[in-house]
Amino acid sequence: MADLNTLTLSELSDKLAAGECRSVDIVNDVLACIEERDGRIGAYLTLDRASALEQAQAADAARAAGACHPMLGIPVAIKDLINVKGQPCTCSSKILEGYVAPYDATVVSRLRAAGAVLLGRVNMDEFAMGSSTENAALGKTSNPWNLDHVPGGSSGGSAASVAADEAVCSLGSDTGGSIRQPAAFCGCVGVKPTYGRVSRYGLTAFASSLDQIGPISKTVRDSAILLDTICGHDPMDSSSIDLPATAFAAQLGSDPSLSGMKLGLPKEYFVEGMDPEVEKAVRDAVEHCRGLGAEIVDVSLPNAKYAIAVYYIIATAEASANLARFDGIRYGLRIDGKDPIELYGRTRAAGFGPEVKRRIILGTYVLSSGYYDAYYLKAQKVRTLIRDDFAEAFRQCDAILAPVTPTAAYRKGEKTSDPLKMYLDDILTTPINLAGNCALSVPCGFASNGMPVGLQIIGDAFNEEAILRVGHAYEQTTGWHRQRPEW
Amino acid sequence: MEYEATIGLETHIMQKTGTKMFCSCRHEYGAAPNTHVCPVCLGYPGALPVLNEKAIELCCKAGLLLGCAINPYSKWDRKNYFYPDMAKNYQISQYDQPLCLGGQLEVEVDGAMKTFAIERIHQEENAAKNTHVAGGSLVDYNRAGTALMEIVSEPCMHSAADALAYMNALKQIMQYGGISDCDQEKGQMRSDVNVSVRPVGQKELGAKVEIKNMNSFAFIEQAIGYEIDRQIAVLEGGGRVAQETRGFDADRGETFTQRTKEDAHDYRYFPEPDLMPVKISAEQVERWRAELPELPAQRRARYVSELGLPEYDAGVLTSDKAVSDWFEEAMRHTDNAKAVSNFIMGEMLRLLSGQGTAISESQVTPEKLAAIIALIDAKTISTSAGKQVFEIVFNEGGDPKTIVEAKGMAQVSDDSALEGWADEAIANNPKSVEEYKAGKQGAINFLMGQVMKASKGKANPGAVMQMLKQKLDA
Amino acid sequence: MSNATQGMDVGYVAHLARLELTAEETALFQGQLDQILHYVEQLNALDVAGVEPTAHAIPVYNVFRPDEVGRSLDHDDVIANAPSAANGQFRVPKIIDQ
Ligand SMILES: [Mg+2]
Numbered sequence A: 001m002a003d004l005n006t007l008t009l010s011e012l013s014d015k016l017a018a019g020e021c022r023s024v025d026i027v028n029d030v031l032a033c034i035e036e037r038d039g040r041i042g043a044y045l046t047l048d049r050a051s052a053l054e055q056a057q058a059a060d061a062a063r064a065a066g067a068c069h070p071m072l073g074i075p076v077a078i079k080d081l082i083n084v085k086g087q088p089c090t091c092s093s094k095i096l097e098g099y100v101a102p103y104d105a106t107v108v109s110r111l112r113a114a115g116a117v118l119l120g121r122v123n124m125d126e127f128a129m130g131s132s133t134e135n136a137a138l139g140k141t142s143n144p145w146n147l148d149h150v151p152g153g154s155s156g157g158s159a160a161s162v163a164a165d166e167a168v169c170s171l172g173s174d175t176g177g178s179i180r181q182p183a184a185f186c187g188c189v190g191v192k193p194t195y196g197r198v199s200r201y202g203l204t205a206f207a208s209s210l211d212q213i214g215p216i217s218k219t220v221r222d223s224a225i226l227l228d229t230i231c232g233h234d235p236m237d238s239s240s241i242d243l244p245a246t247a248f249a250a251q252l253g254s255d256p257s258l259s260g261m262k263l264g265l266p267k268e269y270f271v272e273g274m275d276p277e278v279e280k281a282v283r284d285a286v287e288h289c290r291g292l293g294a295e296i297v298d299v300s301l302p303n304a305k306y307a308i309a310v311y312y313i314i315a316t317a318e319a320s321a322n323l324a325r326f327d328g329i330r331y332g333l334r335i336d337g338k339d340p341i342e343l344y345g346r347t348r349a350a351g352f353g354p355e356v357k358r359r360i361i362l363g364t365y366v367l368s369s370g371y372y373d374a375y376y377l378k379a380q381k382v383r384t385l386i387r388d389d390f391a392e393a394f395r396q397c398d399a400i401l402a403p404v405t406p407t408a409a410y411r412k413g414e415k416t417s418d419p420l421k422m423y424l425d426d427i428l429t430t431p432i433n434l435a436g437n438c439a440l441s442v443p444c445g446f447a448s449n450g451m452p453v454g455l456q457i458i459g460d461a462f463n464e465e466a467i468l469r470v471g472h473a474y475e476q477t478t479g480w481h482r483q484r485p486e487w
Numbered sequence B: 001m002e003y004e005a006t007i008g009l010e011t012h013i014m015q016k017t018g019t020k021m022f023c024s025c026r027h028e029y030g031a032a033p034n035t036h037v038c039p040v041c042l043g044y045p046g047a048l049p050v051l052n053e054k055a056i057e058l059c060c061k062a063g064l065l066l067g068c069a070i071n072p073y074s075k076w077d078r079k080n081y082f083y084p085d086m087a088k089n090y091q092i093s094q095y096d097q098p099l100c101l102g103g104q105l106e107v108e109v110d111g112a113m114k115t116f117a118i119e120r121i122h123q124e125e126n127a128a129k130n131t132h133v134a135g136g137s138l139v140d141y142n143r144a145g146t147a148l149m150e151i152v153s154e155p156c157m158h159s160a161a162d163a164l165a166y167m168n169a170l171k172q173i174m175q176y177g178g179i180s181d182c183d184q185e186k187g188q189m190r191s192d193v194n195v196s197v198r199p200v201g202q203k204e205l206g207a208k209v210e211i212k213n214m215n216s217f218a219f220i221e222q223a224i225g226y227e228i229d230r231q232i233a234v235l236e237g238g239g240r241v242a243q244e245t246r247g248f249d250a251d252r253g254e255t256f257t258q259r260t261k262e263d264a265h266d267y268r269y270f271p272e273p274d275l276m277p278v279k280i281s282a283e284q285v286e287r288w289r290a291e292l293p294e295l296p297a298q299r300r301a302r303y304v305s306e307l308g309l310p311e312y313d314a315g316v317l318t319s320d321k322a323v324s325d326w327f328e329e330a331m332r333h334t335d336n337a338k339a340v341s342n343f344i345m346g347e348m349l350r351l352l353s354g355q356g357t358a359i360s361e362s363q364v365t366p367e368k369l370a371a372i373i374a375l376i377d378a379k380t381i382s383t384s385a386g387k388q389v390f391e392i393v394f395n396e397g398g399d400p401k402t403i404v405e406a407k408g409m410a411q412v413s414d415d416s417a418l419e420g421w422a423d424e425a426i427a428n429n430p431k432s433v434e435e436y437k438a439g440k441q442g443a444i445n446f447l448m449g450q451v452m453k454a455s456k457g458k459a460n461p462g463a464v465m466q467m468l469k470q471k472l473d474a
Numbered sequence C: 001m002s003n004a005t006q007g008m009d010v011g012y013v014a015h016l017a018r019l020e021l022t023a024e025e026t027a028l029f030q031g032q033l034d035q036i037l038h039y040v041e042q043l044n045a046l047d048v049a050g051v052e053p054t055a056h057a058i059p060v061y062n063v064f065r066p067d068e069v070g071r072s073l074d075h076d077d078v079i080a081n082a083p084s085a086a087n088g089q090f091r092v093p094k095i096i097d098q
């Protein structure tokens, strides 16, 4: 094995361009790694080896014919809630049993157009509801750094596949932290783009006003390449914003200086109950950035502490409607009944897991007659306050530094019995989805149990350029991202 | 005790768009089941709606035709309920910020003009079509997601006649405006009817009964009549009318309980995150207003004031847009409005109803009718010959002038020929001549008839009359 | 939000959401959801008078598509996904008018 699977996207891209390897070689190494490791990791739900190799051959042929794109021939793992024509899209749920997507999500069309290899479908929390990939009906995923630990979630399969070198990069989705948190738990880079930056068409909706697709990769540059490939205006998604084409990867230079940049430090983000090891790693990273020339300024996000309450009202309310379509009529699982009402009740009882049911009930309740104003409308108003906080903070700085999670990856089963406790872990990621702006997670050290810690770099809406620049500078001058789990 | 009924209508009208409300599937009636469907209108995972610009325009134009204000800011909401004909199990609709607000409809009911207030018009999407078969139902999503607007009246009507007049006027306006064909057979116009009854003088309205999804005007009339009687009977009997949804059994002409207030839906409306709000500028509204076609009432007034037609004619001509459009077209080829009107109201409508065809398909085109009228006005043919030509063209087609020539229908105004027939008639009917001379003016008509008979109808009646008078008065 | 302390009728709400729950599930969710609703009550402390609600994080307006026919799905693919079909249609238990 030439171990091409251990290289970064940009390294492979250079090798392909220089003719030093073929896409088929990369895919073969990745497939061999999956063969060897995935029994332990459980990242993949479906993998079509023959199709992956065919796509690789096609990419090699295209390159021979003069095509070039940084993603040409690069294998990508896709979170199993993004529709790929002709493939199942299970969302890790029994309710989508038998469903074959008849269309490509816009991000998938863009990957295809770039010549990327669609490698396979990776595990997640059911309908992206969860933070540990333990709410998955079709298989469990382990953290490559310690198989007894969770990979985070909901994009746990995406992060684990990249961390285990079973994929060069992957696509995840982030509704309340579902890219950044597993990226942090698995020692990867993950970006939650600004709402409206990446088309949601073909992304099975959890909470429509919060969901964004984004990259999980080995380096910041890799994420920038992937982001350049998938973002851009899409007329099929009304929330997609029409902006000029991006060149995030091209803007990343080799000079790691951060001089001239103001980085905000929100005092409210070092919350009670935070693991001191996580806090120390993040504070060290802040000092490191100061050392690179950045000016560190105090900012305040006073309403961020309400984010969990607001998030679990808005996200569940939207989800209760979004998941109503899974009813056993047009596709997926059906458990018959004497009338449609009985059919619905039985199908949904058998098809959804407990966390999904819990959230659907909560979301249905907060919208129901007599409660809308007290819950949903109130939450939307507090959402405005949270947005305003960020807007004010970004008047004082170019990006905000913070932890991604209060703790590093924990042991499997540790939090499954207490949903509220699990929800509270999203306190540092959900405010960004509520405000709609962007953030990335980059490795910044390890806890004493050997699990990675992530630094969250938060940017203003449509200022991915700033967070990628800070992340790239940090990464170039530290070695955290180069550490790999041992096998 | 005296009772008063109060009626409000929620009328759903399918707009004339080429594609559905939120996806680019073709909007077509009668296609093979589930052939005009896509991830969006089937509610597939990951699919997203996008607003059809044309539908918004048609909804706003409908609003302008009904005197509504166009809401400068409107938004989209999800209305949640599980039903097999609703692919997403929520309907995208407009809850608190509809496209059109206010408005009114002026209609004639039993000879009196009444104004019915419109509360709002909102845009939403249609449901799929269910058919019931042995042991189950089948769902065809071709209609799912087509553009549907809901026109909500104030509870301002008081009889079945009011409701019927309102619906007829609404239909006429929507057809005139090119908003919808309102073909009830195709489900393009359906109404939910709200009926309540209260003792005269009571301030608050009685309990509201809703009769859902009615497409036939005749059934609506029956259902309202039945429901008013039923509710009065309940009140007379000392009972309370239950607030509920009732269905209409067309065979028995009765309404029946469908859903009581207790199991009413909880729709859990909330703003649709997948669709952006719509802002409509005053300039846009004015551009749309300038494009609006003339409405029946405006046309009627113009026919009277500018074309000098009697009110009655103007009313008949404008009651159907197709007829009125045909009339307008004919007026581009002739100045004789009354003659066109007479032909339409007489020959045309009679022959059409006998054949059951539409005026637009008639072999008598507006141009050909103008040609027939020109022949009459030039006195080439008599009016009765003109009617014959009309009927020939209607049944067999052909050019009026050629027909007149081929059949020798041109009338005779030539004095020598007329004189011969006149002399003959006077000579052969001394009794009539005597009567006329004795002062019985009408006796001349008999002589006139004799001349027409002798000429086989070709004599110019005006010239004949003149000649007879000349000879008898001499 | 004062109603929240009375707790939610999980059975009723689950029916609204068309979820048939077992007695065990109902009991488990009841406790968990009451706890979550209690947590959410912290929003009571905030005065939001005069604050506009946020429905869309990035506000844009007037996103339309032209009324042009595009591609529909292949009928066979559509029916292939149906759990039950007849005559090219989706088959369901007898629908009773609601
Ligand atoms: Mg409606």
Ligand SMILES: [Zn+2]
Binding pocket: B020, B023, B024, B025, B036, B037, B038, B039, B040, B041, B042, B145
């Ligand atoms: Zn469609």
